[in-house]
Amino acid sequence: MTKKKHDGNIIWLASYPKSGNTWLRIFFNNLLSNKSEPININELNETDLGSSGRIGFDSLVGVDSADLTQREIDFYLPKVHKHYSRSLTENKFVKTHDALTQNDVGEWIIPKEATYKAIYLIRNPLDVCVSFAHHSGFENFDLAIKHLASEEALLGYSYKSQMNQLHQYLGSWSGHVKSWLKFPSEKLLVVRFEDLKLSPQKTFSKIVKHLNLKSSQELITQAIDRSKISKLQKMEDEQGFNEKLPNSERFFRKGKIGSWRDELTAEQAEKIINNHKEMMIKFNYLDLQGNLKV
Amino acid sequence: MTYKYYVFGLRIHSELEIPELIKDKTTLPPDVKISIGETPNELSSAKNKGVTFQITHNELLLGLKGIARYYVKDGKEITISPKPNSDLRDIRLFLLGSCFGALLHQQKILALHASAIVHQGKAVIFTGISGAGKSTTANALRLEGFKMMTDDICPIKMIEGVPYALPGYPQSKLWEDALDNLNVDYKDYKKVRTKLNKRAVPIMGDFESKAIPIKAIYRLQKHKKDQVELIDLDNSDKFLLLKNMTYRHYFIEDTAAHPYHFMNCSMLANKAPIKCIIRPEKFCLPEVLSTIKEDLKSLNPMEV
Numbered sequence: 001m002t003k004k005k006h007d008g009n010i011i012w013l014a015s016y017p018k019s020g021n022t023w024l025r026i027f028f029n030n031l032l033s034n035k036s037e038p039i040n041i042n043e044l045n046e047t048d049l050g051s052s053g054r055i056g057f058d059s060l061v062g063v064d065s066a067d068l069t070q071r072e073i074d075f076y077l078p079k080v081h082k083h084y085s086r087s088l089t090e091n092k093f094v095k096t097h098d099a100l101t102q103n104d105v106g107e108w109i110i111p112k113e114a115t116y117k118a119i120y121l122i123r124n125p126l127d128v129c130v131s132f133a134h135h136s137g138f139e140n141f142d143l144a145i146k147h148l149a150s151e152e153a154l155l156g157y158s159y160k161s162q163m164n165q166l167h168q169y170l171g172s173w174s175g176h177v178k179s180w181l182k183f184p185s186e187k188l189l190v191v192r193f194e195d196l197k198l199s200p201q202k203t204f205s206k207i208v209k210h211l212n213l214k215s216s217q218e219l220i221t222q223a224i225d226r227s228k229i230s231k232l233q234k235m236e237d238e239q240g241f242n243e244k245l246p247n248s249e250r251f252f253r254k255g256k257i258g259s260w261r262d263e264l265t266a267e268q269a270e271k272i273i274n275n276h277k278e279m280m281i282k283f284n285y286l287d288l289q290g291n292l293k294v
Numbered sequence: 295m296t297y298k299y300y301v302f303g304l305r306i307h308s309e310l311e312i313p314e315l316i317k318d319k320t321t322l323p324p325d326v327k328i329s330i331g332e333t334p335n336e337l338s339s340a341k342n343k344g345v346t347f348q349i350t351h352n353e354l355l356l357g358l359k360g361i362a363r364y365y366v367k368d369g370k371e372i373t374i375s376p377k378p379n380s381d382l383r384d385i386r387l388f389l390l391g392s393c394f395g396a397l398l399h400q401q402k403i404l405a406l407h408a409s410a411i412v413h414q415g416k417a418v419i420f421t422g423i424s425g426a427g428k429s430t431t432a433n434a435l436r437l438e439g440f441k442m443m444t445d446d447i448c449p450i451k452m453i454e455g456v457p458y459a460l461p462g463y464p465q466s467k468l469w470e471d472a473l474d475n476l477n478v479d480y481k482d483y484k485k486v487r488t489k490l491n492k493r494a495v496p497i498m499g500d501f502e503s504k505a506i507p508i509k510a511i512y513r514l515q516k517h518k519k520d521q522v523e524l525i526d527l528d529n530s531d532k533f534l535l536l537k538n539m540t541y542r543h544y545f546i547e548d549t550a551a552h553p554y555h556f557m558n559c560s561m562l563a564n565k566a567p568i569k570c571i572i573r574p575e576k577f578c579l580p581e582v583l584s585t586i587k588e589d590l591k592s593l594n595p596m597e598v
Contacts, residue, residue, distance in 0.1 A: 054424060059544040062347040062356055063392050066424045069489045075359055079345040162425045162469055164516075242518055 008115040008187075009088040010081065011211060012051075013095045015121035016176045017155065018131035020193040021095055022243065023227060023255065024121060027204060028093055031215060031223035038226035041235050042242050051077075051096040051110070052156060052165040056084065066162045073166055074103040078111045085114035091211075097155055099171045100179040109169070112184050117211050120180045123193035124285050124294055125173045125276045126260035126269055137248040141268050148173040149275045174279045192283060194257050194294055200224045229255040257294060298324070301390075302398060302405070302449045303460035303505060310374060312386055314494075315463045316503060326370055326397065328389070333365040333375045341548045347392075351550045354396035361385060364393045369400030384487055390463070391446070395542035398449055399551040404558035406511070407541040408448035409466070410459050412441040412502045413590055416509035417459035419448050421539040426514040427573075427582070430472045434579055435586075436500055437476060442466065443502040447541050450508065450562060457508045457565050464501035465494050475577060510593055511568045512586065513539060518574070522581040524589055525570040532563035535570075567593055 013028075015021045029039045054065050057073075060080045065073060101109050110118075125148055133144040147153055149172050156165035170176055180188070189210040195203045201217070204224055208215050232252040236244075244251040260269065273280065273290070280286040285294055299306040299315035306315070308328035337355050340348035347356045354366040361384045365373040372393055376385055398405040408421035409432035418435075420428045429445050436442045444462030451458050470491045473480045483493040513535055517523075527535065536559040537543065546555050569589065573582050 058424070060344045060346075062344050062542070062545070063358065063388055064424050066492075067387060067391065067487070067490070069487070071489075072359065076345055083345050164425060240518055244518065 008113055009085045009091050010114050011091050011093045011116050012110060012118040013093055013121070014100075014110070014118055014180060015097065015123075016128060016170065016173055017097050018128050018135055019121045019123035020196060020255075021097070021121055022251070023196075023229070023232075024119065024207075025093065025095060026232065027223050027227045030226040031208070031213070031219060038231060038235075040239075041232060042239060045093070051081070051094055051098060052168050054164070054166055056080070057166060060084070065166060070167055071104060074109060075105065077109050077166075078103065078107040078114075081109075081114040082111055091116045096168070097170060098168045099176045100183055101169050101171075110183075112187065115184075115187055118180075118183055118188045119207055119210070120177075120183070120188060120190045121193055121196075122177055122190060122283055124257070124260075125280065126264065126272050126285075127193075127257065128173060129268075129272055130260045130263050131253065134253055135245060135248050135251070137245060141264055145268060145271050145275075148272065151175055172275070174276045177279045177283070190283075197255075197257055300503075301461075301463050302394060302444075302447065303403070303451065304397075304401075310382075310385070310389075312390070314386065314390065314465045325401075326372065328372045328374065331373050331375065333363040333373050342545070344544070347545075349396075349545055349547070349549060351548065352400055354393070354400075354545060356388070356392060356396075358388055361388060364389065366393050366396045366400065369397055369402075372397065381488060383484075387486060392542055392545075394447060396545050398447075399542070399546055399549060399555070402551050402554040402558075403449050403451060403460075404536070404555065404562065405447050405449040405541040406536070406539050407446065408511075408539065409445045410443045410448045411435045412443060412506060413509055415506060417443060417448075417506050418509050418586070418590065419459060419511040420514055421448070421511060421535075422514035423539075426516070427579075428514060429466055429468055430476070430579065431514060431582060431586070433466055433468060433472075433478075433495065433497075434476055434583055436466075436497060437478070438583075439500075441500050441502040442497050443506070445497075450558075451505065452558075452561060452565075453505070455565075457562050458505040459508050460505045461501070461503050464497045464503075466497055467492055468495050469493075475579060508566050510590065511536075511566050512589075513568070513570045514582075515570055515572045516575050517572045519572075520574055522571065522573045522578055522585050524585050525572065527568055527570065529563050532568040533560050535568060536562055 013021055013024055029044050033039050057065050057080055060083050061076050098109055129144045129148055133139055133141050151171050153170040155168040155170055156163045204220050236250055236252050241251045287293055297308045297311050298318040300318040301315050304325040305318050305322055306326045307324035309330050310328055337348040337350050337353055340350050342349040352368050357363045360377055361380050362377055363375040406421045408419045409428040410417045410419045411432050420431050422428050432442055445466040447462055449460040467486050480493045483495055486492040486494050546552055
C-alpha cells in the first residue's frame, strides 16, 4: 500500500449502512491480497473493522468505554483517530458509518488530520430502506422509512445495556450525505453504489486512482470478479458471515439496483422521495421534476 | 484523616474515602498509599503513550477529562488530583479500575479482566472482553447461592505452587437490562455514574473475602451459531488467553512487569483448567449456567 508521506494515514470507507461498504472492503481485500484465490469473507483484514470497535478505543483511552458516557466517547474519538493515524507506518482502511459531526468542543469526530483519503459511498435511499429493513430482521419498511428520516438516529446505542460496538451517530439519510460533503474535497471521493454495479471497471479504477494505490487494470478486473455478489452469497451459504446481525436471514442478500420496486408500496416510496428529494436530485436519483432516474 | 482498606490482597491507606472497599481493622503497615495532591504534568521518559495515559517502567499517569488526574508509582503510591466540580463516584470508579490495574502490574501480580464466584471452597473465574457477560454470569450464580469474590478484576497469586484468586470488593456493576434479565429490582441501587444506566449492586452478604485456590477459569465469548459450546484449550492457547485477558494488558508494554507477565501467564496456563464457553448473541443465560455447572461437576468426579 502507499507509503507514509502525510500526517493522515487513515483511508475512510464511509457510508450510511447498507450502501455497499462491506462489498467495497471485500474488493480492497481481494485487490491487495497476494493469494491465488478469493479472500475468505470471514477473514477480512481486521484493521478494516471500523471506527466503532471498542477494543482499539479502550486500549488508547486506558479505561473501559462501557464506563464512559456518549459525550465522553465523542470527546476522545477524534484523539483516538489521530493517535491511531500517527501510529501507522502505512495507510490503512477504516470503515465507518459515522455521519461527519463535531463533538462538544468543536472537533470533528473524523478528523481530516488523521485522514489520507476518504471514499463516501452513496446508494439510492429507496434500496437502502429495503436492505436496512431486511438487515435488521424486522422486515418493517415503515419503521425503516422513519429511521432513514430521523435526525437522531444512532447505530450501536442502547441506554440500558452495553452494545458490542461504540455508538455511531447516523442522523437521517440526507443529513448523513450532506455531512460528508463538508469533508475537504481534495481528500474525498463520493461514489454511487449504482455506478459500482453498472460500470465496475471504470468506477473501481477511479477509486484506486484516488487512493494512489499501485495496481493494474487486470488486477482490478480480477478483484471485481472475486467480489461478485454471487460468490459472496455462495461463501455465506457455505460458512456463514460473522458480520451478519443475529435477526437477519443473511447478509449478502441481493445487492441489486431497484429491488425496492418489488417490495415497497407506492406510498412508501413516495414518502422516502419526499423526505430525501434534495440529495436524491443532487446525486441523480431523481430529475428536477421529481422523476426517478434509477 | 486516613481510611484503611483491604482489597486485591493489598492493605490500603487512603486520604480519599472509598466506601466500596472493605475496611482493614488491623494495625499492619500499608502496601499502598492513596493521597490527594499534585500529579506530574507528564512522564518525560514514557514510551507507551495513549490518548489519556503515559507509562514508564514503574509509573502510570492517567488524565480523564472532567474527572481527575491519577499518578500511580512503584505499585505503592497513588496520587489523585481531582478536577474542579468532579463527582466523587466518578473519581473512585476509575481509581478502582484502571489505576488499580496499573498498580497490580507494577506489583507484578497477574490480574485477569474477570469476575469470580466460589464453588465448593474454590474460585471459579469468568474472564472475557467487556460485554462478554462476566458480571451477569457471576451474579446469576450469586443469586443461586454461590459467594462472589470479585467483579471485573481478579488478581491471581501463586502460593506454594498453587494458583489462588484474590478477593476484590463487595460490589458489582451491572447494566439495567442485565438486572432485568436476572429479575433484580434495582431502583434502590445507585447508578455507577450519574449519566450511565449501570447500577452498583452491593454483594455484602454473599462476599468471599479470603484468597482461595482456583478451580477453573472460563473465558466467555459470543459466536454466530445457535448453541452454547464448551471448548477445551491446549497449553499455548491457554497462555494466549491469559495474556489477552489480562486486565489493562496494554499498560504492560515497556514496563518492568513485562517479563513477569509472561512468566505468570505461562505458570498459570500449566496449573489451572482453562476453557472457553461460546454462546450465541441472544439471551441464553440458563444454557450458559447449566454448561458451567455440568463442567464443574466433571472437574470434581468424586462429588457428582
